[in-house]
Amino acid sequence: MRATDTRASNGAPDALRPARPARALRSSFWGQVGALIRNDIVREWRGREVVGLMLPFALTTGLALNFTFSLAIEQRLLASVGALWTALLFAMLLGLGRAFALEQENAVWEGLTLAPIEPGVLFAAKLVSNLLLLVALDIVIVPAFAGLYNLPLLALGPLVAIALGTLCLGAAGTLFVPMAGQTRAREILLPVLLLPLLVPVIIGSVQATVTAIEPTVAGGPPWTGLQGACAALFLGAGYLLYGQLLGE
Amino acid sequence: MNAAARQTHPLALRAEGLSKLYGSAWALRNVSLSVAAGETVAVFGANGTGKSTLIRLLATLITPTVGTLQVVGYDTTRYTRLVRRALGVLAHQSYLYQDLTAAENLRLYAKLYSLNDIEKQVMDALKMVGLAASAEKRVRELSRGMQQRLALARSVIHLPAVWLLDEPDSGLDANGVECLEKLLAFGREQGQTVVLTTHQLELGLALSHRAFVLASGKIYYSAPTGRHSVEEWRSIVLEADRGAGNASH
Numbered sequence: 001m002r003a004t005d006t007r008a009s010n011g012a013p014d015a016l017r018p019a020r021p022a023r024a025l026r027s028s029f030w031g032q033v034g035a036l037i038r039n040d041i042v043r044e045w046r047g048r049e050v051v052g053l054m055l056p057f058a059l060t061t062g063l064a065l066n067f068t069f070s071l072a073i074e075q076r077l078l079a080s081v082g083a084l085w086t087a088l089l090f091a092m093l094l095g096l097g098r099a100f101a102l103e104q105e106n107a108v109w110e111g112l113t114l115a116p117i118e119p120g121v122l123f124a125a126k127l128v129s130n131l132l133l134l135v136a137l138d139i140v141i142v143p144a145f146a147g148l149y150n151l152p153l154l155a156l157g158p159l160v161a162i163a164l165g166t167l168c169l170g171a172a173g174t175l176f177v178p179m180a181g182q183t184r185a186r187e188i189l190l191p192v193l194l195l196p197l198l199v200p201v202i203i204g205s206v207q208a209t210v211t212a213i214e215p216t217v218a219g220g221p222p223w224t225g226l227q228g229a230c231a232a233l234f235l236g237a238g239y240l241l242y243g244q245l246l247g248e
Numbered sequence: 249m250n251a252a253a254r255q256t257h258p259l260a261l262r263a264e265g266l267s268k269l270y271g272s273a274w275a276l277r278n279v280s281l282s283v284a285a286g287e288t289v290a291v292f293g294a295n296g297t298g299k300s301t302l303i304r305l306l307a308t309l310i311t312p313t314v315g316t317l318q319v320v321g322y323d324t325t326r327y328t329r330l331v332r333r334a335l336g337v338l339a340h341q342s343y344l345y346q347d348l349t350a351a352e353n354l355r356l357y358a359k360l361y362s363l364n365d366i367e368k369q370v371m372d373a374l375k376m377v378g379l380a381a382s383a384e385k386r387v388r389e390l391s392r393g394m395q396q397r398l399a400l401a402r403s404v405i406h407l408p409a410v411w412l413l414d415e416p417d418s419g420l421d422a423n424g425v426e427c428l429e430k431l432l433a434f435g436r437e438q439g440q441t442v443v444l445t446t447h448q449l450e451l452g453l454a455l456s457h458r459a460f461v462l463a464s465g466k467i468y469y470s471a472p473t474g475r476h477s478v479e480e481w482r483s484i485v486l487e488a489d490r491g492a493g494n495a496s497h
Contacts, residue, residue: 043345
């Protein structure tokens with residue numbers, strides 16, 4: 001804090017205009033994204049509040065469902081993959097909801113929105129942070145489900161389907177969790193708002209994973225294409241709508 | 249006061265007929281005010297008279313139901329991001345991450361405001377509020393008063409043109425109040441514009457050039473702080489509160 005810093009000096013409107021070249025602005029964009037991601041990682045590493053919530057939930061769900069299934073072999077594959085995506089979906093809802101609740105302690109989210117940053121900065125940073133959380137979840141849950149349900153998930157095809165589905169969940173969560181999180185009925189509104197929108201993602205992800213494991217079982221439309229389209233939609237909408245979310 | 253700044257753009261804030269409706273209740277009604285660049289203005293009033301609503305409107309955190317608002321010549325609803333660059337906001341909540349240290353919090357905001365020489369700016373800000381020794385302590389380990397001082401440092405680390413401070417003395421001990429006075433003196437030297445709300449009349453009057461008294465969401469009275477003694481100001485605030493109470497019955 002120095003007297004010589006004239007970034008926003010003394011009421012002169014022209015001083016507020018960023019007169020920096022495009023390259024400097026781009027570097028500032030990624031610098032700000034990096035700073036936000038770094039802080040999210042540091043906070044999660046210190047508290048482990050989000051991963052510590054998602055992992056036990058997803059594992060318990062997988063374990064509980066495993067004991068309830070006694071299906072024929074051909075039905076078992078679809079049901080097992082469905083259980084995997086059910087666990088990932090609800091763990092995501094819990095985890096990202098909790099992550100946003102932490103942003104609201106001391107109204108930090110409001111503080112972030114007051115900073116003169118591009119809406120895309122906050123969206124990109126929160127998207128990467130959320131994806132890191134979901135990837136951490138995948139790293140534990142996918143091998144656990146592979147073992148519990150005897151599924152060949154650790155091959156390229158299923159992993160691509162899981163990665164695309166995770167991207168969809170992360171993008172949708174990044175867009176909708178702050179929308180629901182700023183309302184009074186956030187615990188109810190988040191699943192009510194998000195679950196119907198994620199129906200195509202879950203159907204696509206289950207079918208894409210099953211197709212990757214056993215190409216003869218599912219067939220039909222190109223399910224990874226559906227996943228890709230959903231990811232593009234949520235990413236595009238998030239990038240475009242985050243300004244509204246920040247009250248601009 | 250920075251005379252050059254006043255000549256460049258005489259009004260830091262200009263509100264015309266500003267009103268805010270929450271549900272069916274008017275939190276603020278037809279408030280018009282101008283604050284010159286470099287001026288420090290105190291807003292007094294009992295609880296629920298609209299002080300925080302006024303600060304939140306000026307801070308672009310909420311939009312007016314009726315009326316227009318300009319900050320450094322820019323309409324706040326059309327040029328929100330541009331206006332936010334000029335604002336430093338201290339709200340009732342600290343905007344600080346509990347699990348980050350004092351320095352990490354300031355570093356983050358310094359980065360978001362694209363400041364240069366971030367480490368020096370962070371240390372200068374911490375020294376200014378007397379928290380240099382607590383730089384590596386996590387926010388949750390700091391006392392309420394220390395958190396308030398850190399929030400003050402966070403709000404003005406980018407040396408904004410307009411400081412909006414909602415009860416900046418809240419939770420501060422004598423040392424904290426001294427830090428606040430030093431910080432505002434520094435701001436005045438730099439020609440910054442300050443709008444602050446407080447229940448501490450003596451402090452608000454000592455720090456400000458002009459004061460407004462709010463009652464029931466309206467400006468009840470405004471005058472240069474030197475026009476009345478502290479006791480007279482106290483009577484005006486009490487009278488405003490009683491008047492508002494009677495009007496509401």
